[in-house]
Amino acid sequence: xxxxxxxxxxxxxxxxxxxxxxxxxxxxxxxxxxxxxxxxxxxxxxxxxxxxxxxxxxxxxxxxxxxxxxxxxxxxxxxxxxxxxxxxxxxxxxxxxxxxxxxxxxxxxxxxxxxxxxxxxxxxxxxxxxxxxxxxxxxxxxxxxxxxxxxxxxxxxxxxxxxxxxxxxxxxxxxxxxxxxxxxxxxxxxxxxxxxxxxxxxxxxxxxxxxxxxxxxxxxxxxxxxxxxxxxxxxxxxxxxxxxxxxx
Amino acid sequence: xxxxxxxxxxxxxxxxxxxxxxxxxxxxxxxxxxxxxxxxxxxxxxxxxxxxxxxxxxxxxxxxxxxxxxxxxxxxxxxxxxxxxxxxxxxxxxxxxxxxxxxxxxxxxxxxxxxxxxxxxxxxxxxxxxxxxxxxxxxxxxxxxxxxxxxxxxxxxxxxxxxxxxxxxxxxxxxxxxxxxxxxxxxxxxxxxxxxxxxxxxxxxxxxxxxxxxxxxxxxxxxxxxxxxxxxxxxxxxxxxxxxxxxxxxxxxxxxxxxxxx
Ligand SMILES: Nc1ncnc2c1ncn2[C@@H]1O[C@H](COP(=O)(O)OP(=O)(O)O)[C@@H](O)[C@H]1O
Ligand SMILES: [Mg+2]
Numbered sequence: 001x002x003x004x005x006x007x008x009x010x011x012x013x014x015x016x017x018x019x020x021x022x023x024x025x026x027x028x029x030x031x032x033x034x035x036x037x038x039x040x041x042x043x044x045x046x047x048x049x050x051x052x053x054x055x056x057x058x059x060x061x062x063x064x065x066x067x068x069x070x071x072x073x074x075x076x077x078x079x080x081x082x083x084x085x086x087x088x089x090x091x092x093x094x095x096x097x098x099x100x101x102x103x104x105x106x107x108x109x110x111x112x113x114x115x116x117x118x119x120x121x122x123x124x125x126x127x128x129x130x131x132x133x134x135x136x137x138x139x140x141x142x143x144x145x146x147x148x149x150x151x152x153x154x155x156x157x158x159x160x161x162x163x164x165x166x167x168x169x170x171x172x173x174x175x176x177x178x179x180x181x182x183x184x185x186x187x188x189x190x191x192x193x194x195x196x197x198x199x200x201x202x203x204x205x206x207x208x209x210x211x212x213x214x215x216x217x218x219x220x221x222x223x224x225x226x227x228x229x230x231x232x233x234x235x236x237x238x239x240x241x242x243x244x245x246x247x248x
Numbered sequence: 249x250x251x252x253x254x255x256x257x258x259x260x261x262x263x264x265x266x267x268x269x270x271x272x273x274x275x276x277x278x279x280x281x282x283x284x285x286x287x288x289x290x291x292x293x294x295x296x297x298x299x300x301x302x303x304x305x306x307x308x309x310x311x312x313x314x315x316x317x318x319x320x321x322x323x324x325x326x327x328x329x330x331x332x333x334x335x336x337x338x339x340x341x342x343x344x345x346x347x348x349x350x351x352x353x354x355x356x357x358x359x360x361x362x363x364x365x366x367x368x369x370x371x372x373x374x375x376x377x378x379x380x381x382x383x384x385x386x387x388x389x390x391x392x393x394x395x396x397x398x399x400x401x402x403x404x405x406x407x408x409x410x411x412x413x414x415x416x417x418x419x420x421x422x423x424x425x426x427x428x429x430x431x432x433x434x435x436x437x438x439x440x441x442x443x444x445x446x447x448x449x450x451x452x453x454x455x456x457x458x459x460x461x462x463x464x465x466x467x468x469x470x471x472x473x474x475x476x477x478x479x480x481x482x483x484x485x486x487x488x489x490x491x492x493x494x495x496x497x498x499x500x501x502x503x504x505x506x507x508x509x510x
Contacts (some may be wrong), residue, residue, distance in 0.1 A: 161418060
C-alpha cells in the first residue's frame, strides 16, 4: 500500500506558536495520514505538547495552517466542536470527571455532543469498558481507581466518540511503573485495529514497536523524521544522537 | 431608628460566625457553651421573669419568620446573581466581563445600609412591589456581588484539565461549564455560600429600617410600647445568636461531609 494514496488526517504547515517573544513552535510542518501511527519524542520543553494540542486547537497558533480531517481549524466557518469530536485526546493527568461514575464519564459527551440516546451511549460505553478490561469498574468513581485504570477509562472515553484520530500526550508519564504496561497494551490494540495515532511518549519500546514514523523535536522544531529503525539505529541529526545516547 | 444607627458592621458583610470543626477543639467547646448558654439563658429568664421576657418571646416569632423569608429569598436570588456575575468575571466576552466587574466594584464600595435605602426607594419609584420583596431584592443585589466572587473562585479552583478534557470531547464551553465545571464548583462553594447565608441572616436585620417587620423590628415595636428596651434587645440578641450558631454548626457538618467524600 502506498502511503501517498491514503487520506491525509492532519496537515500542519509552518506552525508558529509564541509565548510572548518565545517561540514554542517554530515553523513546524507535519502530515499524518489515515491509519498512520506517529510517535513524537524529544527533550522536555521542545514543544511536543504544544504541537499535539494545536491539532485540536486547545492551543491557538500564531501562524501557519492546520487542517484536520479536511477541515481548516482557522477558517471562521469551521465548527470547532465538530473537529474536536473526531479528534480524541488523552492527557498525562487523565482528566476524568471526578463527579461522574466511570460509565457516566463514557456516556456524557456521547449524549451531549453526539446526541445519542442514553441506551445507545450506555451500550457503547459498556463495550468499550470491556475492551479496556474494566467492566467491573463501570459504577466506580474515578477517585477509587488506580492511575493505570483511570488512564484506560480516559482512553475508552475518547473512543466512545468514534474519533478518526487519537492524540496521546505522555499517557504513561504520571503512572507507577507497574501500570505502564496495561495502558500501553490498550494503545497497541488500538494501533493494531488501524487507529490513526499521534503519541508523545518517552517509552522507546512502544515507539519501536508501534510507530510507522518517529518525529523528533528540539527547540520547537521538528529536526528529524523517519522510520523507527532509522531513527533508533542511525539518526542523522546530532541532537537526536545526543538525546538517544542519554535515554537508551 | 436611633438604635439602628449605632449598628456596626454595616459594610462588613464578609464574615459569618466561625464554623466549628472537630479538629478545632477550642472553638467546638466555645460553640457548645454559647449555644447551650443562649438557650439556657432564654429559658431561665422566661421562667423566672415571664413579664416581660416570656411576653417578648411570644411577640417576636412573626418577626423570625420574616427574617427567614428575607434571608432565604435573598440568598437564592443572590446565588443566581452571583453565578451570573462569577461567570462574567471569568468570561472572555469583554462586555459581559466588564459589566460583572463594574457591578462588583460599585457594590463593594457602598455601605450595605446605604444600598438598602437606595435600592428600596429606587425600586419604589419604578414599580409598586411589596416591601418584603423590595427588601429581598435590595439584599440580593448587594450580596450578589460577594457571591459572584465566591462563584468565581469556585469555578477557578477546578483544574483546567477538566475544561480541556470536556472540550477535546467536542463540548462547547457552555456545555462543559454546565456538565463538568459547575457541578464540581458547586461542591467547592457550598461552605462559603453557607457562610454568606449566615452573614446575610445577620445583615437582614438592616431591613428593619424599611417597613419590613423582621425579628429586630418586632423587637423594636415591643420595646417602644412597653419601654423594656434592655430586656427586649437581650432576647433579640440571644435569638439571633441561637439561629446563627445553629446554622454555622450545620454548615460545619456539611463541610466535613464534603471533605470526607474527597
Ligand atoms: N502557557 C505557557 N506560557 C508560557 N510558556 C509556555 C506555556 N506552555 C508551554 N510553554 C513553553 O513552551 C515550551 C514548549 O512546551 P511544551 O510543548 O509543553 O513542551 P514539551 O511537551 O515538549 O515538554 C516550553 O519551553 C514551555 O516552557
Ligand atoms: Mg509535554
